[in-house]
Each structure stands twice: as C-alpha cells, then as structure tokens.
Amino acid sequence: MKQYNLGFLGFGNVGRALARLLLAKSGELREQYGVEWRVAGVASRRLGWLTSAAEAAAGFDASALLSDQFFKDTYSPSNSIGAWLQDARPDVVFETTSLNPETGQPAIDYLSAVLESGAHAITANKGVIVHGFRELDALARSTGKRLLFESTVLDSAPVFSLFRETLPAAKLRGFSGVFSSTTNVIIETMEAGRSFEEGLKTAQDLGVAETDPSHDVDGWDATVKVCALASVLMNIPLKPNEVVRQGIRELSPKKLQAARTAGAPFKLMARARLGSDGKLVATVRPEQVPASDPLGNVRGTSLAVHFELDMMPGLTITSHRPNLQSTAYGMLADFINAVRE
C-alpha cells in the first residue's frame, strides 16, 4: 500500500468531479491497485494556493467538496506555484486550469514546475499539449515521471493510451473526427428548423458550450484537438494557424435540413492526413457526411474519432454523451496508469 499526495491545480467542475470520483473509487483503488491518497494541495483563482502538511492532514471527505470553507479552514496558504509544490510535496498533480488556445500558458509553466518537483503531471488542458507537448514530454522523460492527458480530446475515451499501450508498431496515416459537441448540437437544432441562437442556448443548457461560444462555433476547439492528436500520435507539432479552419456560422437551417433530408448531414469535420509528399494537411470545416458513415452518425453531445492505420483499414472510437464524470475518469485512469508501473 502506498499513499500518494495529490495536488489539484485548478478546482472547478472537472477538478471537483475528479475529487468525488476519487472518494467513490477509494475502496477499489486500495484493493485493486494498492493506492491510498490524500489531498496535499489545492490551488484555484478563488482559493489561492492552499496546502496541507502531512502531519496536519484533515480527513478529506465528500462534504468538503461542497464548499470552499473546508479548504480555507484546514489548509495553509502558499504564495506561488513554487512554494505550493514545496509545501504540499505532491506525488501527482491534476491540472485543470482554463484553456489558453493561443499559448497554453500559464499551464505549461505550471506543469514544468510540477515535473521538475518530481511529481507526475496529469492534465485535461489541450492547450498544454498543442503548445508544450515536446518540451514537457522531454522533461517528463528526464525526470522519470509521467505526463498524461487522456481527457484532452475525446473526454474519457482512451485515445492516447490506445496508441501508447495497445497499438504498437502501427503507423497512423490520418484521422478524422467529430470533436465539438457544441457545433453538433447547434447543427441538429437548426436541422429541426430552429435558429442558431436556440441551438447555442441548448448547448449551453447541456453544459457543453465553452465559456466563449465563438471558440466552438468558429472551430477553434476542434482545431486545437486536431493539433493535440497530430503532435502526440503522429509526432508532427501542428499549430492551430496551420489548420485550414472554417466555422459553422454560414450554415442556414434550410441548407442543413436539405442536407439531412438527402442523407448526408453536415458535421463540423476535423481531418488530418499525410499526403504523398509526407506533409500533413489538416482541416476543420463543415462537411456533408453520409449518415451511414460512423462519423455522419454521431448525434447530440457524442464525440468520435476515426483512425486510418497501415495495419488495419480503419478503427472508429465513439464516445456516447460523455459527461463531467467521464472527463474526470480520464484523469483517474491517468493517475492509476502513472503509478501502477
């Protein structure tokens, strides 16, 4: 049995869902993996940098998650990422701070500090992977710690670990996917004859639209995911401005209804493919996809990715209506995979 000190860097919806999941699965973690844990540090814009010394560790329970008061009463303040890491001495840090699609900062600097302190770095932040994968991956290798990020692209659906663990010596030639549930929900609402605004409202009510809807609607969200997949799975450090990108603003209900009726509905399709010249061509744009295609068939908030491999004609992974718990589970799986080896 080993006890792990956990640090939460960012403690919003995903961080709290992960804490709930750790509590719910604590028996299984102990029995199946010999893993015990305590929350050694929590940091967020609201809470500041808080740590709890091992000797003073209060019993962290489900009720603690309902309010910030528990942490304020029980934990001590630090004043920077460096001091926080030194005071909390985490073995594993879960990073869920807000996405910065342009630079991935400050999360990249935080995770550098985490890895340098000797902790495993687990992130749900796709900006980090797009802008910092090479640097952080090299740092993780040099410190002997893990950088894991399963929740960044298809929520909990195992995409990165699939290639890392289950598809050795297979070459990825290209991939395509429906990566944005917000645009999918908006398109389906408009197919039903309602307006763009009603579609956006529905996506917001479902809790899938990002804070800034233009991020989804203009295809940035899907673009960042394409870059993350290309960087990690194809070892090509694709940047968002290298992706041909077009959002869904020019689609009208009439056009969408006609496409659906013709059996080839519009989807915001993300694609990347190695050309015969060895160059990667990546696009994110509305495309008509036959409803009989697994990607044309992705409904509502579900997400899917299709891989073209040298070793098999095609492999599609569909994640059905992933929710907050699914995203948190991706991070829990990363935690177990980081420590069980």
Add this chain to the structure above:
Amino acid sequence: MKQYNLGFLGFGNVGRALARLLLAKSGELREQYGVEWRVAGVASRRLGWLTSAAEAAAGFDASALLSDQFFKDTYSPSNSIGAWLQDARPDVVFETTSLNPETGQPAIDYLSAVLESGAHAITANKGVIVHGFRELDALARSTGKRLLFESTVLDSAPVFSLFRETLPAAKLRGFSGVFSSTTNVIIETMEAGRSFEEGLKTAQDLGVAETDPSHDVDGWDATVKVCALASVLMNIPLKPNEVVRQGIRELSPKKLQAARTAGAPFKLMARARLGSDGKLVATVRPEQVPASDPLGNVRGTSLAVHFELDMMPGLTITSHRPNLQSTAYGMLADFINAVRE
C-alpha cells in the same frame, strides 16, 4: 537487442500473414523495440512438427512463406508438442490451429504445454479463451509469462488490451456487438433482394465465412465471442450453452427489406448484460436496430462492439473491413506487448 525464438503452432492463412508481417516490420521491431527474431519451430497438419536448431538457423525470408518446401528442407521433424517445444525452445508461440467451439481442444493442452515450457502464449483461437481462460491465465501468472489473445474477437481492434491497459478501475456493466461478418453480408445481400445462398456465396468469396457456414449462420461464432468477452472482461465464465441463441435462417428477403426500409435493419446482435440480480443475461439473435445506432450502421464485413461502463455512458469500437493482415497484426501487437515489459 534481444533475439526471440518464435514458434508457429498452426501455419495456415493467419500464421503465414503473421510471418509476412514480421518480415515487413522487422526493421521497426529492431529499431523501436530492440526485438530480433527467428522462426525456431513450425507445426501444422500438413508440415508436422518441425524445428530448427539455433546453430542451424537458416535465413528465413519472404520466399520461404510461399511454399512448404523451405521448411521441409531446412527444419527437422519432432514427434509431439512436448518434443517440439524441447527442440525449438521458443520464447513465444503463436497458436492459430482450427477452432473447436465445443471444448477448445487440443489447443488448450498445447498452450498449457507452451506456458509450462516458459514461453509466452499468443492465440487467435477463441475456443481456447471460452473453455480454457481461467486455467491458462492462472498458469501464465504462475510461470510469469503472458497469455494474450487480441485477435480472437474483433480481429485486430484492441478490445482486451483496451480494458487491460487503458480503462483501469472501470466496471463493465454490459456489452453488445455485431461480431459476425458472414451473417452481416448475407443479410445485406438479402436486403438487396437476392437469396440466402447468394449471400453465403458472397461471404465465401470475400473470405469471411468459416469453413462450416452453419457455425456463422446459426450464431455459434458470435456466441463464442460473447463468451470470450464475458469470461475475460467481466470475469464471468459464460459457456456457449448458457447463451440464448438464434441464427438468421428464418429471415426472408421480404422481412429484411421491410426492416431496412423502416430505418431499423436486422443485425445478428450479440448482447450480454448484468441484471439487477447480478446475473449475466446473454443473447445472440436477429434484432432490428435503428440505422442511426452505431451498431445498426455496421456494414459489410465490418465489426463493432459497444461497451456500457460505470464511468462513461457508452464507448463503441468499430473495426472497418478487417482483413487477414489486421488479424495477424493483433498477434504482432500481442508479441510486442508480451516482450516489451
């Protein structure tokens, strides 16, 4: 760099496709995984038990795969599995002998001998998993060797390694799938207004129908796959006679066409689900599935499985038109996974 002695137990289409793949990927195996290999033994009904002493190892190349003569000229005969293992001293054995859905024999006995000799056992034989998983898995653990079988259910699509490596601490509540390409091809042919016999002929021409078509047509093939998945992923040793099974013989072109027109085509659906009483209920039978469902949407020789997990609402894996090379790749991946740890 380590050199592995390989043994082929069964050397038909899949075994030869694997040998071709090992040759094609030998550079990558050396560079990425530090793996070199030689074929120390080949055994099949046609060839008998043949081995090649390390000192006498002839250069095994692609041309050798085209005829049996190479092995007859270069290798020495043994007279039983025991003598073969002793003479060849394989580090890894690839088992692809014919399926025995009732007992899994003699492959189970062969693989016991393989594991006891200190070699990793890799099989594409689902009968072995249904009837011998517990015994062989325990034996593998006691010898410190691996029993791997990724190609048994969805060809190369990583189903078993998905759970073993990428979905820790997730509980499988049930699964459903389209596991039989032969029945899928027959049904689609009949949907197009042609006869059952024409459908069967098409499946045979595509090379997907098993030697005995009744094995596919009466649902045995799908049933054995349900049992393999339940045994390994849910730890429930389900046997074929515990599955409610109905084949596709009673479906007429008229009935199939009507269902397809109504948007809910028939599929030979395989299902297993834990009831509220903790009992597993498993069925294989023709069911109408909405064409908008990922499983209703599986076409031609493609295969798919849908998992219901406590941690995420649903995860579907679709393998598009897997071929002989895909099946062989599943075994190559098992080989790499067995030796890279």
